[in-house]
Amino acid sequence: MRTSLFAAAILAIMTFASPSLADTWQVDAVHTSVVFKVKHLDISNFYGRFNEINGSLDTGDNALFDFTVPVASIDTNNTKRDDHLRSPDFFNAKQFPTISFKGSSITTNDNGMELKGELTLHGVTKPLTVQMNKIGEGEDQRGSHRIGLETTFTIKRSDFGMDQMVGPVGDEVTLTISIEAIRQ
DSSP: OHHHHHHHHHHHHHHHHSOOSOSEEEEOGGGOEEEEEEEETTTEEEEEEESOOEEEEEOSTTOEEEEEEEGGGEEOSOHHHHHHHHSTTTTOTTTSOEEEEEEEEEEEETTEEEEEEEEEETTEEEEEEEEEEEEEEEEOTTSOEEEEEEEEEEEEGGGGTOOTTBTTEEEEEEEEEEEEEEEO
């Protein structure tokens, strides 16, 4: 019992002595990445990215997370393929111009935070829970306080109505999102 109380006291001191996640943060789009991986012909992995990212994170009493990616910013290093991915065969960027995640709850833990919310892709909204791991935190050269968070998770594109060419192009898509955010 005494050891448990001592451990709890040390944990409380460490938690309050270190910079807190409980704040409002603005995503630094220049230092944030959204990368995806999908199987091609079931023989290799193919990678791409989205070049534009917007978002904010409030880990205080409001516990909100809002992350938006313009579909038109998809980049696979091949213009013809990117145009095909923007077409109705895949993302249908004209009808569904953004991918978004709206967080409904945030729980902090030893590694960062667990975010629960809804992912909207291709006009379909599904619940999603991700673990955002804290990569680092500190002051930049201008005195702004920054935090780095990262998550990797897998979705099935067919769950979001993106079922064209399932087979030659894998159904499972792994996303890695690496966020650098600035305390507001």
